[in-house]
Amino acid sequence: MALLETTGVTKRFGGLQAVGKMDFSLEQGQIVSIIGPNGAGKTTFFNTLTGIYRPEEGQIHFNGGSLVGLRPDQITARGIARTFQNIRLFGGMTVIENIMVGMHAHLKQSLPDALFHTRSFQSEEKDAHRRAVELMDFVGLKGVGDELSRNLPYGGQRRVEIARALASDPKLLLLDEPTAGMNPRETDEAVNLFRRLRNELGVTILLIEHSMRVVMDISERITVMDYGLKIAEGLPEEISNNTRVVEAYLGRGAADLLDL
Amino acid sequence: MNALKNLFVTPITRFWRWASQGKHPLVVTLVFLAVGTALVYGSPRSLIAFFVFISTAIFIYYLPMSPRLKLGLAALITLGLIPVLGLRNIFYLEVIFQISVFAALALGLNIVVGFAGLLDLGYVAFYAVGAYSWAIFGSQQLYMLHAVPGTMSTAANFPLPRDAFYLFLFLGVGLAGLTGILLGLPVLRLRGDYLAIVTLGFGEVIRVLANNLDKPLNLTNGPQGITPIQRPTLPGPVLDALRVVYNPLVGHPVTESQFYNLFFYLAALMVILVVIMVVRRLDDSKIGRAWTAIREDETAAIAMGIPLVRMKLAAFAAGASFAGAMGVLFAASRTFVSPESFSFMQSIGVLTMVILGGLGSIPGVIVGAAVVVILNLQVLTGLSLFLSQLRQSDAVIPIINFAWKDLSTQLDPAKYQRLLFGFILILMMIYRPAGLIPAERRKRELKSETEAPNGVPGENNAGDKKPDVQEDVHGAA
Numbered sequence: 001m002a003l004l005e006t007t008g009v010t011k012r013f014g015g016l017q018a019v020g021k022m023d024f025s026l027e028q029g030q031i032v033s034i035i036g037p038n039g040a041g042k043t044t045f046f047n048t049l050t051g052i053y054r055p056e057e058g059q060i061h062f063n064g065g066s067l068v069g070l071r072p073d074q075i076t077a078r079g080i081a082r083t084f085q086n087i088r089l090f091g092g093m094t095v096i097e098n099i100m101v102g103m104h105a106h107l108k109q110s111l112p113d114a115l116f117h118t119r120s121f122q123s124e125e126k127d128a129h130r131r132a133v134e135l136m137d138f139v140g141l142k143g144v145g146d147e148l149s150r151n152l153p154y155g156g157q158r159r160v161e162i163a164r165a166l167a168s169d170p171k172l173l174l175l176d177e178p179t180a181g182m183n184p185r186e187t188d189e190a191v192n193l194f195r196r197l198r199n200e201l202g203v204t205i206l207l208i209e210h211s212m213r214v215v216m217d218i219s220e221r222i223t224v225m226d227y228g229l230k231i232a233e234g235l236p237e238e239i240s241n242n243t244r245v246v247e248a249y250l251g252r253g254a255a256d257l258l259d260l
Numbered sequence: 261m262n263a264l265k266n267l268f269v270t271p272i273t274r275f276w277r278w279a280s281q282g283k284h285p286l287v288v289t290l291v292f293l294a295v296g297t298a299l300v301y302g303s304p305r306s307l308i309a310f311f312v313f314i315s316t317a318i319f320i321y322y323l324p325m326s327p328r329l330k331l332g333l334a335a336l337i338t339l340g341l342i343p344v345l346g347l348r349n350i351f352y353l354e355v356i357f358q359i360s361v362f363a364a365l366a367l368g369l370n371i372v373v374g375f376a377g378l379l380d381l382g383y384v385a386f387y388a389v390g391a392y393s394w395a396i397f398g399s400q401q402l403y404m405l406h407a408v409p410g411t412m413s414t415a416a417n418f419p420l421p422r423d424a425f426y427l428f429l430f431l432g433v434g435l436a437g438l439t440g441i442l443l444g445l446p447v448l449r450l451r452g453d454y455l456a457i458v459t460l461g462f463g464e465v466i467r468v469l470a471n472n473l474d475k476p477l478n479l480t481n482g483p484q485g486i487t488p489i490q491r492p493t494l495p496g497p498v499l500d501a502l503r504v505v506y507n508p509l510v511g512h513p514v515t516e517s518q519f520y521n522l523f524f525y526l527a528a529l530m531v532i533l534v535v536i537m538v539v540r541r542l543d544d545s546k547i548g549r550a551w552t553a554i555r556e557d558e559t560a561a562i563a564m565g566i567p568l569v570r571m572k573l574a575a576f577a578a579g580a581s582f583a584g585a586m587g588v589l590f591a592a593s594r595t596f597v598s599p600e601s602f603s604f605m606q607s608i609g610v611l612t613m614v615i616l617g618g619l620g621s622i623p624g625v626i627v628g629a630a631v632v633v634i635l636n637l638q639v640l641t642g643l644s645l646f647l648s649q650l651r652q653s654d655a656v657i658p659i660i661n662f663a664w665k666d667l668s669t670q671l672d673p674a675k676y677q678r679l680l681f682g683f684i685l686i687l688m689m690i691y692r693p694a695g696l697i698p699a700e701r702r703k704r705e706l707k708s709e710t711e712a713p714n715g716v717p718g719e720n721n722a723g724d725k726k727p728d729v730q731e732d733v734h735g736a737a
Contacts, residue, residue, distance in 0.1 A: 050563060076565035084563075090556035093549070094701045100546075101553045105565035107546045111574075114545035115538060121545070148701065168565050 001064075003028045003204055004049075004172060009058035011041075011048050018044040020228040022058070026172070031198055031205045033215045035239075036225035037248055042208045043085055045225070046174050050082055051075040063171060077105040081170035083161040085177045085208075091150030095141065095160050098149050099132040102167030135163040138201075139193060155186045162193070166201070173197065175207040179214050187211065191218050216240065224248065285323035289333060292316045297341055304349035307642055313345070314634075321623065338529060343522055347510045353521045355637050357593065360528035361586050363629035366613040367535050367622065368582030373611065374620035374699070375548065376575035377555025378448075379456040381607055382463020386580035388470060388602035389439050390432035390587020395486040395597040396479060398425060409474035409482045418490055425492040428588050436584020437577040444576040448569055451558065463607050470599040485598025489591050494519055524593040531589065532626075535582050539622060542578065544702070551575055552620075616688055618695025627696050635684065640677040 002025040009022040019041045026032055034042050047053045049060060051072040060067040067075055081102070090098050107128060113121040136145060139159040144152060149160055158178060165173055175194070179187045191214055197203045209215045215222060215236070222239045224232040226248040232239055239245055246254055279288045296313030303309050320333050346353030365387060372380045396402065397420055400413035407413075447458045474482035499519055506514050542548050550571045553561040562568050591597050609632065617628020650664045657664070688696075 052559070052563070071567070072562040073565045073567045076563060082563055084560065088557050088560035090553050090560065092556050092701070093552055097549055097552070097701065101549050101561070101566070102564050104546055104550055109546055111547070114547060115541055117541065125545075146701075164564065 002026060002061075003063060004206075005059075005061045006049070007059045009045070009048060009055045009060060011044055011053055011055050017228050019048060019055070022225075022230055024223060024230070026204060026206060028171075028204055029198065029202065030220050031194065031207070031218055032221045032223065033219040034206065034208050034223045034225060035210070035212075035215055036231075039227075040225040040248075041228040042225055043176055044228075046082065046176055046208065049075075049174065050080060073105065076168050076170075079169070079171035080174065081165035081168045081172075082174040083158075083165055083176055083178060085180070087154075087157050087161055089149040089157055089160055089164070092148060094146050095136060095149050095152070096129065096132045096145040098160055099135055099163050099167045100128050102164040103128050103131070103169075105168060132163075132167065135166050136160075138166070138196075139163045140189070155182060155189075158182070158190070159193070162197075166197070166203070170203060172204045172206065175205065175209075177208055177210060179209065179211055187214060190214075194218055279319075280324055285319070285325045286329065289316060289319045289323060289325075292319055293333075293337070293341075297345065300345050300352075301348065304345075304352070307638060310352070310638070314630075339526075342525070344506070344509050346525065347506055347514050347518055347522060348512075350518055350521060353518075353525055355633065357521065357525045357528055358637065359630045359633045360525065360532055361590060362610065362613060362633055363626045364528065364532050364535050364586045365583055365610045366617065366625045366629045367532070367539055368579040368586075369610050370579075370614050370620065370622070370625045371539060371542070371551070371582075372575050372579040373614055374625070375543065375555065376551040376572060378572060378575060379452065379459070380576075380579070381456050381460035381604075381611070382466070383459070383579070383583060383610055384602045384604075384607040385463045385466035386436040386439060386583035387587040387590070387606075388466050388599075389436045389580075390584030391591040391597045391601070392470060392480060392486075392587070393432050393435050393584075394425065394428045394588040394591045395489050398422075398428065398592065399486050399489045401479070401481060401486050404481070405477050405479070407478055409478050410484050420490075422490045422493050425490065425588070425592055429585055432584040432588035433581040434584075436587065437581035439584075440576040440578075440580030441573055444573045448572040448576070460604070460607075463602075463604060467599050467602050467604075470602065480599075483599060485596055485600075487596040489595045489597065491520060491592050491595065492523075494523060520593070524589065527589055528586070531582075531585050536622060538578075543622075547571070547574060612685065616685065616695060618698045620699035621695060621697050624695045624697035624699065631696065635681060636677075640680055643680070644677055 004024075004026040006022055006024045009019060009024075010017065011019040022045060024045075034045065036042055044053065048055050049067070051067065051070050051074070055068060058068075062075075063079060065078065067078070067080075070078075090101060093101070107124060109121050109124055112118070133145060136142070139162050141156060141159050141163070144156065149157060152160060162173075162175070162178070178194070179190050182190060194205055194207070195218065198205055207218075219236055222232075222234065222236055223230060224239060224242070224245050231244050231248060232242045234242070279285060292312065293316045296309070296316055299306065299309035300313045316337065320330055320337075325333075342352070342356055346356060365383070368386075369380065369383045372378050372383070398418070400415050400418055402419045403413050403415045404411065443459075443462050447455060447462075450458060470480045471483055473480040480486065494516065499516065502519065503514055543551075550561065550566045551574075553564065553566060554568065554571060558568065590601075613628040613632045614625050615628070616631060617626065618624025651667055653664065655664050656662065
């Protein structure tokens with residue numbers, strides 16, 4: 001059974017249909033990309049999956065339960081974590097604290113625990129801290145745990161965002177344009193990191209990406225959206241030869257010029 | 261400018277450097293403390309003496325000493341010296357009591373505004389809830405529910421014993437916290453400015469309720485306020501014992517009402533200690549991290565699994581409950597409450613303390629409260645008193661040959677208190693926008709880890725800390 005399955009998901013803003021009748025499914029352990037021109041509805045689809053928007057129609061099933069109508073924090077607790085298109089770290093908090101915020105749903109400490117510093121509280125905080133350092137190491141950051149996250153360079157901030165998302169122990173990780181603004185070397189490192197996430201931690205990855213180099217390199221399957229609709233789906237080779245996809249990007253007639 | 265720097269700043273910086281070495285911190289602090297105490301003791305009305313005395317706090321806070329030593333010195337001042345000096349000149353006890361009350365309020369508001377980033381413009385409403393809870397049950401108001409407002413009770417006794425005060429200290433906490441939750445439930449879905457307006461409205465609602473709940477049931481006695489409100493008992497034998505100690509120290513016989521002042525000061529101090537402990541521990545738990553995350557980015561916070569509404573409610577309730585405790589204390593210490601004490605300006609005043617001291621910074625907020633109270637009660641009043649005396653004297657401004665007497669009554673110096681206060685706020689916000697003692701994130705990462713910049717330059721920021729020390733010197737000066 002698929003890890004994530006949406007059927008007929010539709011999200012409208014007023015008269016505009018941002019996502020229309022989206023049927024999409026994702027198997028455990030895959031790396032899948034969603035591509036499409038600007039304004040195609042990719043991020044809206046992400047926001048619908050994570051509960052920031054509520055779809056007008058359709059079903060979302062994840063790991064055997066429905067997600068429609070749940071709050072974002074409940075969805076995170078069920079195992080979907082995400083990063084944002086424009087980095088949204090907690091700039092005034094340290095890197096370690098950022099990552100520890102990601103663990104919120106899993107920490108059991110209660111108000112009295114925190115007030116009286118009970119033994120279970122102390123050991124839980126210690127574990128959380130240790131795990132945050134491990135995650136920091138995993139994404140390739142060292143020795144910056146006490147820096148305010150806003151003081152890190154761009155690539156570092158992207159890594160912290162991924163570490164923070166991992167802290168919630170997700171089964172599925174949604175990455176929204178994770179390599180935007182990176183130079184080729186940083187991009188290669190990022191792609192390696194995504195592979196390690198899947199291979200070493202077993203996290204299923206769904207990413208929105210514009211860089212075709214990344215998409216073709218890492219994706220096992222690709223879904224293409226345009227004007228809120230899914231226009232193609234398949235293996236990377238199939239997608240790069242698909243007439244509708246080329247037209248969506250380059251305009252009608254472009255496919256003829258390219259001899260496809 | 262340079263000459264000014266040579267004259268003032270350089271010696272102070274040098275002195276500070278000298279004072280930070282070896283055993284010097286303790287020596288300097290003790291000398292200042294001794295001189296300050298002697299000065300205040302000798303001339304209880306002198307503002308300068310008072311400033312020398314409280315400047316010790318700056319030394320204790322900033323000079324390098326072990327935490328235990330700092331705590332010991334703080335305890336010596338708050339429990340040993342202030343009671344004696346305060347009983348000698350009861351005005352100081354009043355000042356320090358007000359500082360404590362407002363510091364606790366500011367600490368509570370700091371949770372809501374500083375940690376969680378929810379702008380609350382009606383915070384004083386929770387203070388009112390606490391104050392009125394003891395005012396109604398701790399006075400004879402319950403006998404007068406059907407009486408015309410303004411009439412005095414003829415009953416000889418009170419419905420509750422005096423010492424129910426202690427119970428109400430806790431009840432006030434719960435009641436105010438509950439009010440916070442009740443207010444929060446419908447409005448916390450709002451963000452930023454909208455929330456500010458709603459809380460502003462709520463603050464006014466509580467004040468207007470207090471003003472008008474004298475009909476149909478006379479609960480609050482309307483604008484006249486409720487009086488007398490009971491104070492807890494101070495047992496006679498204890499007072500006698502205290503007199504034996506304090507009378508010779510203070511230099512005059514101490515009355516019972518002065519001991520009450522001392523009692524309420526100590527009670528406020530206790531509340532503050534509890535508040536500081538609670539705030540620090542909350543800040544260091546997942547609750548505190550959730551609050552800061554909400555302040556930094558609400559959308560990201562909720563995507564990280566933080567239940568937004570519940571965490572905001574917690575912030576509101578925690579902040580409100582501290583105000584409730586202080587309200588009960590305030591009602592008992594004044595033996596009188598009226599709606600006037602809970603005006604919008606009070607809410608703004610507490611917010612000023614929080615922002616002036618440093619949003620989100622616990623020591624900052626306490627200093628903010630102290631600065632505002634001292635400015636209002638001592639410096640600005642002292643200044644306008646001085647100017648009024650000039651008006652009544654025959655003094656003449658030398659060069660322009662203008663007699664103070666001729667100054668128009670429109671230009672009464674007393675009216676300029678608020679103006680000066682405003683100027684000070686503006687200057688502060690321009691030159692120290694993060695507050696007197698800016699908030700700092702706790703350093704958590706173990707220092708044992710070697711700095712191995714893995715393609716991530718972090719070294720640039722390591723050196724940023726140093727210039728701060730110098731700035732503090734200027735601030736202290």
